[in-house]
Amino acid sequence: MPDTEAPEAAAKLVCRSVWKFFGPDAERLGKAADAGTLRSDQLAGATAVAAVRDVSLSIREGECFVIMGLSGSGKSTLVRCMSRLVEPSAGEILFDGENLLAASDRRMIEIRRRHMGMVFQNFALLPHLTVLGNVAFPLEVQGVARARREARAMEMIGLVGLSGREHFFPRELSGGQQQRVGIARSLAVEPDLWFLDEPFSALDPLIRREMQDEFMRLQSVLKKTIVFITHDFDEAIRLGDRIAIMKDGAVVQVGTPEEIVLAPATDYVSEFTRNVTRAKVVKVAALSSPADGTTGGDTVGEVSDRATIAEAAPLFGQAGTRLLVKDRDGSIVGVLERERVSAMMMQG
């Protein structure tokens, strides 16, 4: 599915027709896919499994791009293709315009050291190192002097709120704390591109919520380009600027949480959106009507066009019927009618 709305110049990472096959036929199928001669009957008869099928995506600078799919949908393989932890069978991966698949091993090491960070589902902390050692590890690998790397690591440990525990071993920490270490470690090198592979899936629901808040706080400070993998649709719409939904290795829909909730592309997607409270996802901009210049007596206030409907609703008060909608610059771009809000809230 080509992602036409983003001009590729602004894109941080672009996947073009990426395929990944596993199994004995993998190489032959990969060649066919690259040459564009892969036919569906060829796929059906092959002994190889296509874990990623013809995925084209472009991830923009500074956005949080969530890849959501159930287990076995190929999302973890896809994210590993993006950093070439898994070698894609066919396609192109462009990172800042550079084709990663053509990069030498040495260049890949360089890119991973300087420009990428990754957080893992089961934390992947090294058991023999303390919190400080784990966080400083990526810098140690690069050969950064001890004093400098430990200073930087302490800063990161402070950022994730673990100051005072830097000499603990991972085993001595709770799951949530361990993942904070994982996050601090992945940020130690100041990556341009931040991969999070189901970072909160191994945590208890309460801790997960807390970590999501923490993550949003971090992102509001850091403004990284993020690829976030999850199997939890609620987490996806909560955290994502844009979401790609995967099924059987292919991307079935890409869009903002709003677009996906309001216009699911397939039945499969609507299975996920069915139970979502629309008012919490849909933004004011989507429901507002053009401003007609009148500021009638029943206009009771103003609202940002980026607020959700659920956030806007209390502003109406007991009797108000319309709110003025303002954009980022503060100019009035439309009005929000009470009936449309209550209609949406009624739908749940």
Next chain:
Amino acid sequence: MAALGPAQTARTGWPGAPSLGLLVWCVALVVFALLWAYAGTLAPWAQEWPRAWTPRVAATISTFMRWLVDEASFGLFTFIEFTRFLSAMVEAPYRFVLSILSTGFLSGQGSQAVQIAPPVSWAGVIGVFVIAAHAAGGRKLALLAVVCLGFILLFGQWASAMVTLASIVVAVPIGAVGGLLLGIAAVRWRGFERAISPVLDLMQTIPIFAYLVPILFLFGFGPVAAILATIIYAMPPMTRIAIVALRGVAPEIRDLGRMTGCTRRQMTWRVMVPAAMPGLMVGVNQVIMLSLNMVIIASMIGAGGLGFDVLSALRRLDFGAGLEAGVAIVALAVLLDRTSQAFARRTVQRAHADGAGILARHPHLAAGTAVLVASFLAGLVAPPLARWPQAWELSTGTFWSELVRWINVNFFDELEAVKNALLLNVLIPFKRFLLGLPWLGVALLGGVAGWALSGFRLAALVVVLSTLIAVSGLWDQAMTTIYLCGISVVFALMIGVPIGVWSADRPAVWRVVQGVIDTLQTLPSFVYLMPVVMLFRVGDFTAMIAIVAYALAPAIRYTAHGLQQVDPRLIEAGRAAGCTPFQLLVKIRLKLALPEIMLGVNQTIMLALSMLVITALVGTRDLGQEVYIALTKADTGRGIVAGLAVAFIAIIADRLISAGAARARARLGLSAEGGGR
């Protein structure tokens, strides 16, 4: 892969068609019977491989070895220079450690040697061990160290024990690091793993004696050759464990290493090896235990110490002295085993330390240094603290020797009657029967069994290996081996399985039994031989008793484990259905424990085979004897051929039983893969 075996036939299920398996078995049995009856007259080559057709493998290997030693050269240096280099590499650290522990640092040669610095005194060694044990496992382990080393000291084994300890201190790091490096190479290069994997298989099944011969030939007689043999013996399991441990590192950790941009070297030493450390420590523990296993055998090619004491006691048939030296080996083994395990656990569960200053952070290191200095100074002032006075030593040796003598005097007739009855009614008829079988028929039946249990690959393996044994001209010795081993395994199972069943669900009994079999397994195998030889003199019967005693442990252990692992819900279901305890045992627990018990049978056979070579010392006429003769004559070729024959028997038994166990597991649904592969 494997073509249709009955396992698959059963699955595809041709209703009505005669079972292919049954048909094949019938044909094979008929052919076997025909061969048995007529081969002797019609086709003598099928009864016994003609001596004239036997290729001169042994002689060729011997010639090759002689060529290696006398002439081989790599251009820059000769082969013998290479082996000398290797021994120098081992000798230097060994001399150094030996000086510290036993001889002290000497200057000058032979009797004119002057001691420059004394060795660490017994007080110092015990002190350091106790502190290390305390650091690793707390007060309990420290107490164990006192008891073990105290025993060695009190019973006058100290000097020998330090010689043994010195060779272990040298052999273990080399073996562990070597195994780790091989493991890393195997994980990195698939091709390398494919190349060493059969070698590892062979190394673990070939009797130790067989490679003592070439080592003796290449490195001469002495402690260095013994240490090299120990390293070679202990390295394959370490390699195996290292491969498993490195493979077992979580894929996420591997991804982490790559994402942080580790180079290959960083990946290995900063990520993989530390992350695999808990598993690797198990391997180090194995290396320690195997090195101690080798202590006595290594003394045959020149290692001194406790092993030599046991060996010479065996030659003198001085049971008491042998037992004490043997128990001293056990004490050393228990101490090193527990301490290394505790250290392994500690590296896994290390907690953070906040204190500052070297003394505060390393209290044990500081205490150890203090004890060394103190013991050195104390030794200068009070000589008994440096060298335990002989007058203070104890010995119970005469008591044990007297006990055996007393049994011999008072029960000679009874013992003799038991021995003769078993020999005449069981052992000899069975031996005659096996020796009368035509080799072609045996190979054929083995092949059919392999086919039935697994498929054509196993069948081919069994037929090829048994044919090779026949061709080597060692068929009769091989059959004697199978007879002794087989009958011992049957006895071991007859005794072991009931004990296992009896103790499995009685925790109190199990604890006692476990303690006993643990000791039996650490006790050097030679120690079993002595009292048996003294009671029954040399011969097959003596060998059998020693083998049964040695191979009993796995039979008990695996039976009990298998029974204990049965899903309690199934037992509950059985009880709910109204099973009597006996029905419960026979219909549910034993059936489900069968695969585990079969593994026990497998282990029993492997241990019996390894013990068999040792019983060659008491005059059996099997492959073990062949290897032993080769060792005494330093006849490399003969030793290797006979050793390979033992390994082939072990491989055949192992593969057949493993295939059987896999099938049983698959039938019970205990594992995903089918038995047909």
